[in-house]
Amino acid sequence: MQKLLTAKQMRDADSFTIASKSIFSADLMEEASHAFVKIFTEEFPDRSLRVSVYCGTGNNGGDGLAISRLLMQAGYHDIKVMIARFSANSTDDFEINFRRLREFQNIRIQELRSAVECGAETSDLIIDALLGSGLNKPLSGEWEKLVTWLNSLHKTIVSVDIPTGLPAEEGAGSGHAILHARLAISFQRPKLSFLLPGSAPYLDRFRVADIGLDDDFIQNCEGPYYLLEENDIRERLIHRAAFSHKGTFGHAMLVAGAPETMGAALLTSRACLYAGAGLTSACIPATGLTALNASLPEVMAVVRSEQGLPTSVDWEKYQAIGIGPGLGTGPGSLSLLRVVLKNFHKPIVLDADALNLIAHNYELIQQVPEHSVLTPHMKEFDRLFGDHQDWWSRIETGIDRATTLGCTIVLKNRYTIIFTPQGMCLFNPTGTPAMATGGSGDALTGIITSFLAQGYEPHEAAFIGTYVHGAAGERVRGYVATPSQLIDELPLLMKELAD
Ligand SMILES: NC(=O)C1=CN([C@@H]2O[C@H](COP(=O)(O)OP(=O)(O)OC[C@H]3O[C@@H](n4cnc5c(N)ncnc54)[C@H](O)[C@@H]3O)[C@@H](O)[C@H]2O)[C@@H](O)CC1
Numbered sequence: 224m225q226k227l228l229t230a231k232q233m234r235d236a237d238s239f240t241i242a243s244k245s246i247f248s249a250d251l252m253e254e255a256s257h258a259f260v261k262i263f264t265e266e267f268p269d270r271s272l273r274v275s276v277y278c279g280t281g282n283n284g285g286d287g288l289a290i291s292r293l294l295m296q297a298g299y300h301d302i303k304v305m306i307a308r309f310s311a312n313s314t315d316d317f318e319i320n321f322r323r324l325r326e327f328q329n330i331r332i333q334e335l336r337s338a339v340e341c342g343a344e345t346s347d348l349i350i351d352a353l354l355g356s357g358l359n360k361p362l363s364g365e366w367e368k369l370v371t372w373l374n375s376l377h378k379t380i381v382s383v384d385i386p387t388g389l390p391a392e393e394g395a396g397s398g399h400a401i402l403h404a405r406l407a408i409s410f411q412r413p414k415l416s417f418l419l420p421g422s423a424p425y426l427d428r429f430r431v432a433d434i435g436l437d438d439d440f441i442q443n444c445e446g447p448y449y450l451l452e453e454n455d456i457r458e459r460l461i462h463r464a465a466f467s468h469k470g471t472f473g474h475a476m477l478v479a480g481a482p483e484t485m486g487a488a489l490l491t492s493r494a495c496l497y498a499g500a501g502l503t504s505a506c507i508p509a510t511g512l513t514a515l516n517a518s519l520p521e522v523m524a525v526v527r528s529e530q531g532l533p534t535s536v537d538w539e540k541y542q543a544i545g546i547g548p549g550l551g552t553g554p555g556s557l558s559l560l561r562v563v564l565k566n567f568h569k570p571i572v573l574d575a576d577a578l579n580l581i582a583h584n585y586e587l588i589q590q591v592p593e594h595s596v597l598t599p600h601m602k603e604f605d606r607l608f609g610d611h612q613d614w615w616s617r618i619e620t621g622i623d624r625a626t627t628l629g630c631t632i633v634l635k636n637r638y639t640i641i642f643t644p645q646g647m648c649l650f651n652p653t654g655t656p657a658m659a660t661g662g663s664g665d666a667l668t669g670i671i672t673s674f675l676a677q678g679y680e681p682h683e684a685a686f687i688g689t690y691v692h693g694a695a696g697e698r699v700r701g702y703v704a705t706p707s708q709l710i711d712e713l714p715l716l717m718k719e720l721a722d
């Protein structure tokens with residue numbers, strides 16, 4: 224897994240690399256600019272493109288000047304450089320690159336003392352090298368005017384490192400001017416803010432350019448933030464041994480569904496089965512029995528009535544329980560949840576209505592077995608832990624609650640965030656907006672419960688489950704990835720990852 228850094232830590236990584244490789248910081252800037260140009264030429268191969276590069280006078284602007292020179296060398300012949308000289312300050316590396324650029328005869332350089340000097344903008348594409356990770360306050364004055372004007376042009380904007388005005392960590396505050404980039408080519412790691420929904424109005428897509436910073440230094444930086452990678456799953460997903468049998472892979476029970484929401488029980492049970500549990504049982508109301516038997520013959524039923532569970536439930540035989548999808552929040556569901564929490568003491572997966580019930584009866588949180596996995600979406604998270612103004616504060620709460628409760632919390636989103644009892648905060652890269660359809664979360668609950676039953680540590684069940692859930696959704700390749708389609712992809716995907 225990749226360590227994710229704050230802007231300050233990234234600066235430390237820059238300095239460490241410069242010192243340990245005995246290079247000049249301008250060399251690192253050159254390296255970064257080459258890495259940017261490599262990705263840029265893949266994305267926009269047409270050399271006749273008219274490109275305007277807007278540069279500040281810090282190191283982000285220095286990158287912009289070096290990128291302009293390298294683009295000329297790569298054959299882009301219509302390049303205009305606009306330098307926003309809104310303050311008297313400039314960095315040494317900006318000045319070095321300014322001198323280098325001026326040696327090119329046929330490059331147009333214009334200096335702006337104020338945003339009104341911009342004039343007509345006839346380019347096809349704008350490169351934004353105004354401000355980068357050095358941003359230390361919201362844009363105001365000439366910066367705000369320039370960014371507002373650039374946004375009003377509705378041109379394709381490619382940002383160097385980060386869209387100008389977007390904070391690297393907290394996510395965007397509303398009401399401030401921030402450049403809207405089609406693409407950001409970010410150095411070494413994505414910025415934390417890219418992984419939060421607050422960046423969505425300002426950034427359509429990002430790519431990461433390796434600029435050769437010291438990887439050991441980065442991985443050993445203090446801090447809880449990580450990005451999951453495919454290799455993390457490959458390393459963890461076990462290969463099915465020759466003499467393994469259904470007993471090897473555990474027995475999972477899904478407590479889910481109600482007469483009107485049996486689909487949730489079917490989806491979560493099917494996901495559990497397809498993610499490899501040795502045996503899967505569904506605890507459902509009697510009205511759902513025909514549907515279960517007809518659609519999932521592999522899954523066994525534990526039929527519950529209005530009065531609750533049959534007295535004969537042998538709790539010991541289950542390795543894991545997942546509870547919540549489509550359960551409802553009525554008194555019957557509450558007493559069912561109480562019975563499960565009273566009788567089952569291994570880690571469980573709590574989702575949807577199980578979380579809503581706990582939110583309204585918060586004393587129940589004390590009875591949740593240690594190391595359990597909670598899978599709230601944003602609203603369920605806020606119901607459980609209180610309202611939050613932004614995602615950054617949700618992250619702080621998630622880290623705190625996961626450690627104090629001794630549970631793993633899976634906060635679902637485009638980049639689902641997994642908080643572990645050890646204090647880690649992992650972002651999952653897989654998934655697609657095609658999964659934004661009812662029932663996707665039910666599938667995730669089934670998958671994580673399945674991995675718990677198979678004997679994975681609960682936080683690892685959450686990593687693997689979240690990753691394969693998103694990757695399966697991507698494989699559907701459709702405009703919509705229905706939960707059923709996503710579940711169908713699981714066995715082949717997991718075989719590829721495990722072998
Ligand atoms: N060795 C390095 O430090 C490297 C830095 N790189 C580039 O350097 C960038 C960071 O450069 P800098 O630290 O020089 O900072 P920036 O170029 O992002 O900003 C320049 C300066 O603008 C001022 N500023 C910040 N917020 C402002 C605001 N809202 N209004 C007006 N002025 C504001 C600050 O004094 C800041 O230092 C990265 O984003 C990246 O593009 C890359 O060249 C890789 C190597």
Ligand SMILES: Nc1ncnc2c1ncn2[C@@H]1O[C@H](COP(=O)(O)OP(=O)(O)O)[C@@H](O)[C@H]1O
Pocket residue numbers: 575600635636637638639653654655656657658659660661662663664665666667692693
């Ligand atoms: N835009 C998106 N990008 C990636 N994943 C998404 C997106 N929208 C939804 N998902 C995934 O789909 C699931 C939705 O879960 P949830 O909101 O609980 O749905 P439901 O309750 O309908 O089952 C989560 O795992 C989430 O990460």
Ligand SMILES: [K+]
Pocket residue numbers: 283351352353354355382383384385386387
């Ligand atoms: K920028």
